[in-house]
Amino acid sequence: MVAITLDGVKTASQIKSELVDRIAALRSHGVVPGLATLLVGNDPGSETYVAGKHRDCAEVGIESLRIDLPGSATSADVRAAIKDLNASREVTGYIIQLPLPVGHNENAMLELIDPSKDADGLHPTNLGRLVLGIEGELRSPLPCTPAGIVELLRRYDVPIVGRKVVVVGRGLTVGRPLGLLFTRKGLDATVTLTHSRTVDLAGEVRRADIVVAAVGVPHLIQADWIKPGAAVLDVGITRVHDKVTGKGRLTGDVSPDVASVAGHLSPNPRGVGPMTRAMLLSNVVKAAEESLLP
Numbered sequence: 001m002v003a004i005t006l007d008g009v010k011t012a013s014q015i016k017s018e019l020v021d022r023i024a025a026l027r028s029h030g031v032v033p034g035l036a037t038l039l040v041g042n043d044p045g046s047e048t049y050v051a052g053k054h055r056d057c058a059e060v061g062i063e064s065l066r067i068d069l070p071g072s073a074t075s076a077d078v079r080a081a082i083k084d085l086n087a088s089r090e091v092t093g094y095i096i097q098l099p100l101p102v103g104h105n106e107n108a109m110l111e112l113i114d115p116s117k118d119a120d121g122l123h124p125t126n127l128g129r130l131v132l133g134i135e136g137e138l139r140s141p142l143p144c145t146p147a148g149i150v151e152l153l154r155r156y157d158v159p160i161v162g163r164k165v166v167v168v169g170r171g172l173t174v175g176r177p178l179g180l181l182f183t184r185k186g187l188d189a190t191v192t193l194t195h196s197r198t199v200d201l202a203g204e205v206r207r208a209d210i211v212v213a214a215v216g217v218p219h220l221i222q223a224d225w226i227k228p229g230a231a232v233l234d235v236g237i238t239r240v241h242d243k244v245t246g247k248g249r250l251t252g253d254v255s256p257d258v259a260s261v262a263g264h265l266s267p268n269p270r271g272v273g274p275m276t277r278a279m280l281l282s283n284v285v286k287a288a289e290e291s292l293l294p
């Protein structure tokens with residue numbers, strides 16, 4: 001058996017084409033959605049992601065603004081930039097690119113974002129609404145990677161209700177909020193949130209119908225850990241130096257031979273990454289639509 005590929009590029013491009021019409025409708029009501037990114041320092045990975053986000057915006061008709069601060073920026077500089085973004089009329093949503101350079105308190109910075117402009121869904125108010133909104137009834141942006149994972153599974157008709165989901169990794173942007181999302185009413189999965197101190201990780205993963213690997217340990221998830229037919233989503237990214245080509249290369253958390261056991265597999269790259277970006281655009285559009293409601 002060879003797993004069905006969960007094609008994030010194709011699915012994201014479908015989502016983007018759906019957004020184009022909604023953006024046109026917003027503009028006809030005089031609302032111009034605008035996304036800003038705040039990047040501190042010059043980590044090459046972060047530069048690539050930020051550039052990708054601006055390309056995506058251009059593609060669908062969202063205005064975008066790039067604020068880049070040098071690595072030497074102080075926390076006061078970052079706070080001032082956040083204050084400006086909260087006040088800006090053109091910026092309807094923005095993100096602080098993570099990780100911030102060492103020395104900055106990320107949680108403190110996330111807390112300064114105007115929750116109505118929080119395109120990443122990482123402000124404590126919006127994370128709190130994710131906890132409160134067990135029915136999904138509270139309108140608030142969802143963190144982009146968890147939302148992208150669920151959307152990818154839905155669009156491939158992978159059953160979620162009642163299924164056992166094992167999430168590997170408890171980080172702020174993926175594992176922790178994903179557990180909350182999967183257990184909402186309507187999705188109704190049974191979630192096990194695992195991490196570096198989990199005893200018998202392989203045993204936990206073997207019982208999963210859906211495995212989400214978001215730890216950043218290259219090829220951690222082995223083929224013999226996977227229940228035949230399970231859906232496997234590879235989220236972790238590690239940049240490794242390829243000795244043969246001499247170039248940097250991206251490696252996921254899932255061993256390639258998992259493809260011969262899994263029922264569905266998201267490649268990495270071209271899986272969850274593009275979905276994350278599509279959900280960011282979707283959060284910007286939703287927030288702009290909210291601004292039109294009474």
Ligand SMILES: Nc1nc(=O)c2c([nH]1)NC[C@@H]1CN(c3ccc(C(=O)N[C@@H](CCC(=O)O)C(=O)O)cc3)C=[N+]21
Binds near residue numbers: 098277
């Ligand atoms: N505030 C904040 N929000 C984020 O959403 C956020 C962040 N900080 N910091 C870093 C992580 C990582 N992340 C990715 C998004 C897209 C791809 C993506 O599109 N990757 C391409 C490959 C891109 C490449 O070649 O580097 C792919 O998977 O096909 C990857 C990673 C968002 N993050």
